[in-house]
Amino acid sequence: MITKKRYLTSIINKYPMIITFIILIVIILLINKGKKEPAVKTTPLLLKPLLTEHIHYYNNLTEADKTIFEQRIQTFLDDVRIEGVGLELTDTDRIMVAASAVIPIFGFKDWTYRNITNVLLYPDTFNKDFEFEGNEGEGRSIMGMVGSGYMNGQMILSRAALTKGFSKNSGKENTGIHEFVHLLDKADGATDGIPEGFLGNEYVEPWVKMMHQEIFKINKGRSDIDIYAATNEAEFFAVVSEYFFSKPDQFQTKHPELYEMLSRVFGQDPSTK
Known part of the structure; x- marks a missing residue:
C-alpha cells in the first residue's frame, strides 16, 4: 500500500522540473498579491480652476472634452520642461504655455509634439541674441521664437505676451498659439x-x-x-x-x-x- 507521503515523494522525484515551476508560480502570485496597485496619475488639484479662470477655449468645451483637454495639458507638462528665465515661474504660466500647445492640436487624437523639449519663459520681449534686459531701442521686440540650430527643440516666449494672449483684451493675437503653430508647420x-x-x-x-x-x-x-x-x-x-x-x-x-x-x-x- 502506497501512503500519501510516498505517493507525493514519487511524483516529485519523477517530475522535478514541473514541480519546481509550479512552486515558483505560486511564490510569484503570492508576492504580487501582497503588492499595492500602482497609484493612478491624477490631475493636479489646481489645474481645473486655473483653466476655468484663464483659458476661454477650455470654458467653451463640453464636459467630456474638458476632461480630455485636462489630460492632454497634463501630458504636455509631463513631457516638456518649462523654465523661467529672470522670473519666478507660476502654475498660471505653466497652464498658459501648455494650453498654447494643446489648443492647436486638440483635433488630433493622440498627436504629440516631437520637436520640442524645453520652453523658456522670459519676463518680456527680447532681441535676436536672446537678451531681455537693456534699453527698449536695442531690438527687444521679439515676443516668441522657435529655436533652430543649437537651440533646436527649444522655444522662448515672453511672459507678458503669453499672458496678454489669454486676457480678455487679447484681440486677435495669441503669441503662445502662434509659436506652437510654427512647430506644427515644422513637423x-x-x-x-x-x-x-x-x-x-x-x-x-x-x-x-x-x-x-x-x-x-x-x-x-x-x-x-x-x-x-x-x-x-x-x-x-x-x-x-x-x-x-x-x-x-x-x-x-x-x-x-x-x-x-x-x-x-x-x-x-x-x-x-
Whole structure:
C-alpha cells in the first residue's frame, strides 16, 4: 500500500522540473498579491480652476472634452520642461504655455509634439541674441521664437505676451498659439506655411493660392489680418491661426474661405463651441 507521503515523494522525484515551476508560480502570485496597485496619475488639484479662470477655449468645451483637454495639458507638462528665465515661474504660466500647445492640436487624437523639449519663459520681449534686459531701442521686440540650430527643440516666449494672449483684451493675437503653430508647420520638415501633414494633397494648392491672395490684400491695406502675416508664408499661417482660435466667429464672418481651410487643417470648428 502506497501512503500519501510516498505517493507525493514519487511524483516529485519523477517530475522535478514541473514541480519546481509550479512552486515558483505560486511564490510569484503570492508576492504580487501582497503588492499595492500602482497609484493612478491624477490631475493636479489646481489645474481645473486655473483653466476655468484663464483659458476661454477650455470654458467653451463640453464636459467630456474638458476632461480630455485636462489630460492632454497634463501630458504636455509631463513631457516638456518649462523654465523661467529672470522670473519666478507660476502654475498660471505653466497652464498658459501648455494650453498654447494643446489648443492647436486638440483635433488630433493622440498627436504629440516631437520637436520640442524645453520652453523658456522670459519676463518680456527680447532681441535676436536672446537678451531681455537693456534699453527698449536695442531690438527687444521679439515676443516668441522657435529655436533652430543649437537651440533646436527649444522655444522662448515672453511672459507678458503669453499672458496678454489669454486676457480678455487679447484681440486677435495669441503669441503662445502662434509659436506652437510654427512647430506644427515644422513637423513635415519645413517651416513654410504649408501644413502638408494636416492638409490633404488636394487642398495644398488652394491653400497656397489663398495665402498669396490675402497677403496681397494685407499689403494693400484691405484686410483686418495683422500686417506681420505678410512677412512670409510661415508667418501668415501662424498669424491667421491666432485669429482663428482667438476670434473664431469674427474670423469666419470676415474670411469664410480661410476659416474653412483652417478648420480642415486643425480638425476643429471653434466658432461652434
